[in-house]
Amino acid sequence: MRINLSALILVLLVATSARAAEDHGVVITPVPYSAGVVMSQAVQAGITPEKAIGILKAGNERFLSNQQIKRNLKELVQKTSEGQYPFASVVACMDSRSGPEIVFDQSIGDLFVIRIAGNVANDDIIGSLEYASKVRGSKLIVVLGHTNCGAIKGACDEFTMGNLTGLLRRMQPAVIAAKTTGARNSSNYAFVDEVGEINVADTIRTIREKSPILQDLEAQGKVRMVGAFYDLSTGQIHWQLDLDSVNFSTK
Numbered sequence: 001m002r003i004n005l006s007a008l009i010l011v012l013l014v015a016t017s018a019r020a021a022e023d024h025g026v027v028i029t030p031v032p033y034s035a036g037v038v039m040s041q042a043v044q045a046g047i048t049p050e051k052a053i054g055i056l057k058a059g060n061e062r063f064l065s066n067q068q069i070k071r072n073l074k075e076l077v078q079k080t081s082e083g084q085y086p087f088a089s090v091v092a093c094m095d096s097r098s099g100p101e102i103v104f105d106q107s108i109g110d111l112f113v114i115r116i117a118g119n120v121a122n123d124d125i126i127g128s129l130e131y132a133s134k135v136r137g138s139k140l141i142v143v144l145g146h147t148n149c150g151a152i153k154g155a156c157d158e159f160t161m162g163n164l165t166g167l168l169r170r171m172q173p174a175v176i177a178a179k180t181t182g183a184r185n186s187s188n189y190a191f192v193d194e195v196g197e198i199n200v201a202d203t204i205r206t207i208r209e210k211s212p213i214l215q216d217l218e219a220q221g222k223v224r225m226v227g228a229f230y231d232l233s234t235g236q237i238h239w240q241l242d243l244d245s246v247n248f249s250t251k
Helices: 005-015 018-023 041-045 049-064 073-079 123-135 150-156 164-169 172-177 189-210 212-219
Strands: 088-092 111-115 140-146 224-230 237-240
Touching (some): 049 140, 049 224, 049 237, 088 123, 111 123, 123 212, 140 189, 150 164, 150 172, 150 189, 189 212
Parallel strands (some): 088 140
Antiparallel strands (some): 224 237
């Protein structure tokens, strides 16, 4: 008898997930969330998408005021070694100054983080988000851009170099849609940041269009997708909660 390896792996993954437990009638009693708590299946079960946004907002406020939670990382390593139940997933730029765990004041076991220049989404990234939400129970997807982004600047200048060329092309819809007056290149910082903000919204649109799985979870209210934009000069995160307001009429 031939065994479909991919199907077997999927079955094993689902069998270990919170959702699989629900499907088999196992009731997970939610545990109230408190800042700094170790993320367990019970804690994750009590977090809604809206609550997840609130947790990240509060974390950024702590970061801004230099009041980050003191954590015992060695203890967290031990307590999360046998399972993970992150409450949110973040698609972020690879920029070394904008690490999501740091700017949201989160830690080991709290977030799924996918980092790529320009915080764009391809099939591999979207598949990873499907796993995070459908299998592992993550409640929120955040696409996190930032000011003065080098990848966005490259897209604005139509920069080409090896494999980077194709990556930067993914940001061209945002370059085309931007309305800021003046030079339409990296010398215009306002233009660059507008392109960056639009690119965040465009990445979320790409995720929705390419993933019926995530569309369905969002329609059921089990997952929410939002955008956020990190200011490199202040450390503050601005949220894009109304993504429908972004204008792509020039595309």
